[in-house]
Amino acid sequence: TQLLEQSPQFLSIQEGENLTVYCNSSSVFSSLQWYRQEPGEGPVLLVTVVTGGEVKKLKRLTFQFGDARKDSSLHITAAQPGDTGLYLCGGGNEKLTFGTGTRLTIIP
């Protein structure tokens, strides 16, 4: 079983601050995905990273895949209340499994 660990589990910051959340594993992944989930809804895909060392940007969100393809990070610049949600990383070589998630709250 390929385990994904996310940190921190909870994060609460002021609007306008920057933050980074992490997704780590002892296993190598062919790709990793980041999803965001809002209350009462299913997760929605933000990005997929495939190549070791890859960096992808989605507006104020920057995703990085580790060189060894065992970890990933999500950096948010100038956080806004709309960024509030549960962030999940997911991956797997034959079945899609997820980490425990980071619950992010942005305080206006």
Place this chain on the structure above:
Amino acid sequence: NAGVTQTPKFQVLKTGQSMTLQCAQDMNHEYMSWYRQDPGMGLRLIHYSVGAGITDQGEVPNGYNVSRSTTEDFPLRLLSAAPSQTSVYFCASSRDGGMGTEAFFGQGTRLTVV
């Protein structure tokens, strides 16, 4: 475009009762899966299917059965509900079993077992 549809949205069961959670997708996706979500636990994989007629176990399969007789449908059965199965259940589908393709989720079924 409906995407992934789960029914019911809410359900209360008594211990020992059985029920089926329904999941249907209209995107002709081969890969479908069921997850449960508990506080602080993220999404845990229960069962998954890479195509019609093929199913396999995930991380937490005990107490649940699945079947995949058609590409569109992937029902999850609880044979004898237990309070430990109180959770929010999500069904997901993706184009194929190759990882890296986008998974689309239903809106979830909130199940309470008393």
